[in-house]
Amino acid sequence: xxxxxxxxxxxxxxxxxxxxxxxxxxxxxxxxxxxxxxxxxxxxxxxxxxxxxxxxxxxxxxxxxxxxxxxxxxxxxxxxxxxxxxxxxxxxxxxxxxxxxxxxxxxxxxxxxxxxxxxxxxxxxxxxxxxx
Numbered sequence: 001x002x003x004x005x006x007x008x009x010x011x012x013x014x015x016x017x018x019x020x021x022x023x024x025x026x027x028x029x030x031x032x033x034x035x036x037x038x039x040x041x042x043x044x045x046x047x048x049x050x051x052x053x054x055x056x057x058x059x060x061x062x063x064x065x066x067x068x069x070x071x072x073x074x075x076x077x078x079x080x081x082x083x084x085x086x087x088x089x090x091x092x093x094x095x096x097x098x099x100x101x102x103x104x105x106x107x108x109x110x111x112x113x114x115x116x117x118x119x120x121x122x123x124x125x126x127x128x129x130x131x132x
Contacts, residue, residue, distance in 0.1 A: 094129035 030037055032044035040046075097120050104117045 090127055090129075094124065094127055097124050097127075097129065 027038055028040075029047050029049045030040050030044040031047050032041035036047065037044075101117060101120045101124070104113055104120065107113060
């Protein structure tokens with residue numbers, strides 16, 4: 001089966017379109033006197049042209065859709081909840097260690113108990129427990 005010239009050219013054009021975003025992203029772009037070019041110029045500087053989420057591609061100003069704003073708010077809320085859960089877990093562990101330390105202080109002193117008391121104090125220090 002022979003391919004026609006039009007079919008070959010359209011296939012080549014499709015391949016070029018598929019490769020063009022990768023080729024463009026690899027070429028440096030320079031801003032020279034308010035215009036953009038692929039050739040460096042005096043006083044010009046290289047511009048990062050990689051697309052970023054939520055930023056307008058030409059102005060660079062952040063413009064987010066409602067969906068992106070909602071996703072960011074949800075992500076921020078989840079991070080806050082996780083931080084609160086970690087703090088609560090640490091506070092509970094500190095309370096448990098404090099109770100164990102008080103119990104050890106009330107029992108008779110021995111080398112075994114003194115070693116355990118030192119371990120408890122080290123755990124409290126590691127967790128950043130406050131002194132009560």
